[in-house]
Amino acid sequence: MEVQSNDERSFRLVYEEVFPILMRVVYHVTNNVDLAEEICQEAFIRFFDKQMSFPSLNDAKYWLIRVSKNLAINHVKRKSRERSMVEKLKQMPTPHANTTDGEKVLMEQETRKQVQEAIEELPEKYRLVIVLKEYSDMDYKQIAQVLNISESNVKVRVYRARKMLESILNQE
């Protein structure tokens, strides 16, 4: 199915399918929900305004992930030294806000914080690959296409990222 980015019907289809993936990927790269929302909006604005035609919904998805990933990385590079730990904690979303089990919420928050900090410690090339692997529902081939690297490179990076994460998380 061909996708015309500025056609309302096509746009809504792509949006419904891709927005959650984009949000998760950008959130795990930036560790900031509000920023993830801003970046996703910016990516979709570019998508709409460029009036492009994609041979399939997947191609539109890859394009959007590539653009938002670049926006997220640029932002992280620019802001990494400016943000304090206090701000980071403030920006953590409260998971399952409707639950009454306070202890469970705290545990989840703590796990989320640990994992996010571990991901943040990874060098960029490993961070992107593991985030795409775990949060975008894409296989090695698709990740390779988005990042413009070889499939075997994706395989190696996923493994190395896992080893690094294990090492960071086991230290805590």
Add this chain to the structure above:
Amino acid sequence: MCVDDELLSTFLDGELTEPWKTQVAEHLGYCSACRTRLSQLQQLSERLTSVTLTEDEMAASKDRVLAFFETTKFPTATDKVPFLKRRFELKLAPALLSAAAFVVVVVGAFVFFSPNSPHGQEILPGVVAPIDSEHIRQVTDLPKPTLDMFSLEQIIQHLDAMGYAVKLEVKAVTPIE
């Protein structure tokens, strides 16, 4: 010999191709050490995916961004009704205008060109006046307007109409006693 750690990671992702996939699966059947290692990698992967944003956590963002597009990029359902109305009015207007123009022409023709009408007698000779040098005046022959062609009163009225404040002063004239 046990399975390489990287192969296990690839196996976990379901990305291992044959014949290695079958070989690793067979090995896992009898090697508890590799099963434990695979389980560790799986737990790590689950730990990562468990902390992602839930649909509920993203719902507000998703609605806000979509609302942005609905207000700025898409024509909304409420805009479409007046648009249709406008088109309807546009279609109706030329029809009314042409009907009105037709009435004016027909009635006008009866009034002016009726054989019994005195107006017709007056107008018709004028219409058929011969075109010769007497009746044609070259625009280029007209003298260019100069100030001398206008009276002082006309000049002042013109300047007044243009918005200028005119102050008149009379010199070298004996004052009236």
